[in-house]
Amino acid sequence: MTRNLLITGALAVLLQVGGMVAGLTLSPPEQHMSDLVRIMFVHVPVAWAAMATFTVTLVAAIGWLSTRRWGWDHLLDASLEVGVVLGVLLSVQGSVWGYPTWGTWWTWDPRLTSVAVMVLSFLGILALRAFVDDPDKRASWSAAASILAWGSVPFTYFCVKVMNSLHQKQTPWGAMAPEMLRVLLLNTGTVTILTLWMLVARYRLARVELQRELDT
Template identity: 50%
Template sequence: MRRWEIWVGLLGLGMLVFGSYYGLMVAPREVYMGDVQRIMYVHVPTAWNTLLCFTASFVGAVGWLLTRSWKWDYLIESTIITGLVTGSLLAVQGAIWAKPTWGVWWTWDPRLTSVAVMVLSFLGILALRSFVDDPVKRATWSATATVLAWVNIPFVYLCVRWMASLHQTQSTPKTVDPAMVFPLRLNAFAVLFVVIFFVATGWRIAREQRKRELAE
């Protein structure tokens, strides 16, 4: 465990506690949805960071395919695992928010469907990695699959603007009360720092595993 990782993780955790306290206790109660809207303060940061994680996987995949440098493979592995954790949290948070507001836990609208495709495709890539013993083949195959799976990510983000969906479109600071923007921003960076902690830790684990495999 590197010292900077611990500090980044602790900073993220501290910000998350403070931001969530602010969102739950200090920020105003939304006029129409009431207190259930406060889940936004974790749901939206989780969503942003999940897309960011899988985009980092894409960067790693392109990096590996172009340079065959192992650091990119560490990045693919650690960001996919972290993205799957936040992506699963995202779906659960969304369902908890959806039931009291929309009236359903789940519906196959473009946003929810594309998020399900995203999580399942990266879960498939993680499964693929565990089936391939040769580290070079594993890196190349999973990098190729990651490039394919990433194509969905812009669609996840933009489909609510392009198509009829139940999920609302992105908010901007203009559509969100100023008192709600602060805890949202704070938690966005909080989750980012926690994600960086997990990606850095996963990176080192992947590096140790690759070193051991290549030494055999």
């Protein structure tokens, strides 16, 4: 890693730690779920970051298929892996929040099912990439699959609006106490910065890996 990448990474981590400390201390408890509301401050930003990252995957896939520039494939590679990490984390957080709130760790409601399909689809594409030897085919196949898999992202976002689900709908502005909203926005910022940093670091790794692969 370059010096600049290390310094910005350390800053991103510090910001994230600050956001989480704020999540644990600055917000009041919720009047029914009490301190459980603090899980929202890490869950909602990770949900946003995962879906945004998979949308970066879509852009990279279209970019590769239309230009055949390797930079798009590096971005595809990076966003797939970062998105899957965020997606798995999202499910764990949701499960830990769901048990004391809903009364279950997991249920096949539309939102949870859709997130499972989304994360598993992109995980499958990541696996696909690992066993295709030809870099060109690897890039094209995973790009085509990513465009298909991205359909799960808007479905995940909108399903709670139009289908009966256990998961609540998006909270409209004003339905959240301002002291909580502030902490949520702070954490949305820190998670976004950290995600961008992870994408940059993983992009550089993808570039080095492809170079090494072509050299041998």
